[in-house]
Amino acid sequence: MSRSTTTPTNFIRQIVEEDLVNRKYNLIRTRFPPEPNGYLHIGHAKSICLNFGIAEDYQGQCNLRFDDTNPIKENIEFIDSIKRDVQWLGFQWYGNVRYASDFFEEQHNYAIELIKKGLAYVDELSPDLIRQYRGTLRLAGTNSPYRSRGVEENLRLFSDMRKGKFPEGAACLRAKIDMSSSFMVLRDPVLYRIKFVEHHQTGYQWCIYPMYDFAHCISDAIEGITHSLCTLEFQDNRRLYNWVLDNISISTRPKQYEFSRLNIEYTVMSKRQLQLLVTQNLVDGWDDPRMPTISGMRRRGYTPESIREFCRRIGVTKQDNLVEMEALESCVREHLNEHALRAMAVLRPILIHITNLPKDYEEIIYMQYHPNKPSMGIREVPFTNEIYIDKSDFLENKIKNYKRLILGEEVRLRNAYIIKAEKLEKDNEGNIICLYCSCDLKTLNKKPHDGRTVKGVIHWVSAKYSLPAEFRLYEKLFICSNPLKDENLCMSFNPNSLVIQEGFVELSLKTAQVSLSYQFEREGYFCLDSIYSMSNKLVFNRTISLRNRWLGDKYANNA
Ligand code: ATP
Ligand code: MG
Numbered sequence: 001m002s003r004s005t006t007t008p009t010n011f012i013r014q015i016v017e018e019d020l021v022n023r024k025y026n027l028i029r030t031r032f033p034p035e036p037n038g039y040l041h042i043g044h045a046k047s048i049c050l051n052f053g054i055a056e057d058y059q060g061q062c063n064l065r066f067d068d069t070n071p072i073k074e075n076i077e078f079i080d081s082i083k084r085d086v087q088w089l090g091f092q093w094y095g096n097v098r099y100a101s102d103f104f105e106e107q108h109n110y111a112i113e114l115i116k117k118g119l120a121y122v123d124e125l126s127p128d129l130i131r132q133y134r135g136t137l138r139l140a141g142t143n144s145p146y147r148s149r150g151v152e153e154n155l156r157l158f159s160d161m162r163k164g165k166f167p168e169g170a171a172c173l174r175a176k177i178d179m180s181s182s183f184m185v186l187r188d189p190v191l192y193r194i195k196f197v198e199h200h201q202t203g204y205q206w207c208i209y210p211m212y213d214f215a216h217c218i219s220d221a222i223e224g225i226t227h228s229l230c231t232l233e234f235q236d237n238r239r240l241y242n243w244v245l246d247n248i249s250i251s252t253r254p255k256q257y258e259f260s261r262l263n264i265e266y267t268v269m270s271k272r273q274l275q276l277l278v279t280q281n282l283v284d285g286w287d288d289p290r291m292p293t294i295s296g297m298r299r300r301g302y303t304p305e306s307i308r309e310f311c312r313r314i315g316v317t318k319q320d321n322l323v324e325m326e327a328l329e330s331c332v333r334e335h336l337n338e339h340a341l342r343a344m345a346v347l348r349p350i351l352i353h354i355t356n357l358p359k360d361y362e363e364i365i366y367m368q369y370h371p372n373k374p375s376m377g378i379r380e381v382p383f384t385n386e387i388y389i390d391k392s393d394f395l396e397n398k399i400k401n402y403k404r405l406i407l408g409e410e411v412r413l414r415n416a417y418i419i420k421a422e423k424l425e426k427d428n429e430g431n432i433i434c435l436y437c438s439c440d441l442k443t444l445n446k447k448p449h450d451g452r453t454v455k456g457v458i459h460w461v462s463a464k465y466s467l468p469a470e471f472r473l474y475e476k477l478f479i480c481s482n483p484l485k486d487e488n489l490c491m492s493f494n495p496n497s498l499v500i501q502e503g504f505v506e507l508s509l510k511t512a513q514v515s516l517s518y519q520f521e522r523e524g525y526f527c528l529d530s531i532y533s534m535s536n537k538l539v540f541n542r543t544i545s546l547r548n549r550w551l552g553d554k555y556a557n558n559a
Contacts, residue, residue: 189213
């Protein structure tokens with residue numbers, strides 16, 4: 001796959017380059033290790049672009065390894081979605097998909113090795129007591145009374161754990177490190193716990209499951225990972241990562257490096273929080289177009305190219321940061337501006353009768369699919385004596401600087417004629433039902449002969465030859481920039497994050513495809529919704545509005 005832009009360097013790439021120059025490694029191996037307990041979000045995309053990007057750029061290999069050590073929260077749906085998302089982003093893992101559970105047997109054997117070395121013991125303190133004994137940041141922990149068990153007893157008890165002789169929570173295997181370490185992770189961390197649950201890969205083969213910290217470093221080493229890249233919250237865990245690898249007989253030696261997580265304003269970036277939005281039915285599933293998930297963004301019409309470009313621009317550092325949503329949006333806009341097909345859609349229709357055209361008037365107007373790319377082709381747009389324009393494009397009374405249709409004045413219909421609003425019809429409540437306009441038939445894509453100037457241009461569709469469509473307009477998911485600061489996440493959910501409009505699209509959209517993006521003139525970039533759109537009912541998601549030329553224009557997008 002060719003990448004259009006080169007990735008700027010960062011401290012991790014510099015380490016990789018040095019390791020290659022110094023011949024520390026001949027082959028760079030990275031991995032992306034998601035827990036299959038939710039759908040991937042844009043934060044994961046940062047990690048994916050980093051791991052797969054390094055493998056690609058340095059002719060290395062990147063594995064996809066599911067960190068499946070907690071079967072209670074995991075399932076196949078998540079696994080499938082993660083594979084799909086990684087591939088959609090444009091990456092392919094090396095060889096087969098891997099699972100930490102592929103190595104359960106090896107991990108178990110290394111645990112036995114630690115027991116034999118007197119470096120691990122079976123603890124029978126309850127989980128609560130283990131927590132209490134661990135101490136605090138200021139207070140050293142206390143040794144468990146079971147800490148000084150002999151090797152033989154530990155081997156027997158660990159074997160009993162595996163055989164299912166203990167109930168859940170009655171025993172666990174702990175590393176014997178240092179209960180007074182200033183690193184909490186080194187205060188005899190739990191390595192194995194008992195869980196009588198079915199595992200999506202190993203069925204009922206195991207009732208003891210390794211903890212992440214134990215399984216992860218061993219999986220990395222077995223796979224020959226050279227650079228194990230993770231986010232900053234694992235900084236302290238690096239000590240444990242190294243302790244395990246120092247104390248088991250494994251020859252490969254991966255090194256862990258940490259970088260800062262991606263956070264974006266007005267959204268959340270944690271599977272747990274996203275899951276909450278799903279279970280509370282605040283959104284329409286993990287792939288709701290408002291979600292910062294890869295699947296939500298795909299459904300909304302974001303392109304893999306724009307997400308990769310965003311990841312390239314934000315870079316990789318150790319500084320915590322909160323990125324503005326606009327940074328992602330401008331990548332999406334730039335890509336869609338190049339590739340989206342142009343079309344016209346009227347989101348808030350108001351009917352116009354053109355009074356000086358016969359009832360059966362029909363004319364085909366030819367328009368380019370892209371103003372700067374004739375190669376994208378030409379579409380046919382029927383023009384008839386009844387058309388729809390957008391409600392926000394008409395005003396009864398003149399207002400300064402308003403450049404659209406005003407009663408008694410003229411405006412140009414995009415790629416068509418100049419019309420003049422002559423009269424309007426209202427219902428009993430004063431709502432406008434329709435407008436009567438005249439049309440200057442000498443102005444098809446031409447200036448008027450008499451030199452008069454008509455400034456505004458508005459979009460339109462034929463009333464007879466257009467297709468009804470639903471438009472789903474999205475706004476920020478939360479009303480505050482850092483929603484996690486709120487005690488109750490749901491309280492800051494934006495109730496206006498989805499607005500639905502019923503209108504019309506031009507006839508060329510009859511063949512609209514889910515995989516394509518469309519720029520509806522002046523309204524933004526749209527795509528067909530992959531779930532709600534049917535052949536008899538088109539449903540479009542607004543991917544993003546246009547760069548807001550109308551910013552500060554209070555008439556824009558008013559219903
Ligand atoms: P979450 O809190 O959303 O569940 P996680 O870190 O538990 O995230 P994992 O499935 O364990 O999710 O993550 C897989 C990889 O993606 C890890 O290496 C993790 O560090 C990285 N990752 C997760 N979230 C982010 C983020 N916001 N920015 C960058 N990398 C991330
Ligand atoms: Mg996690």
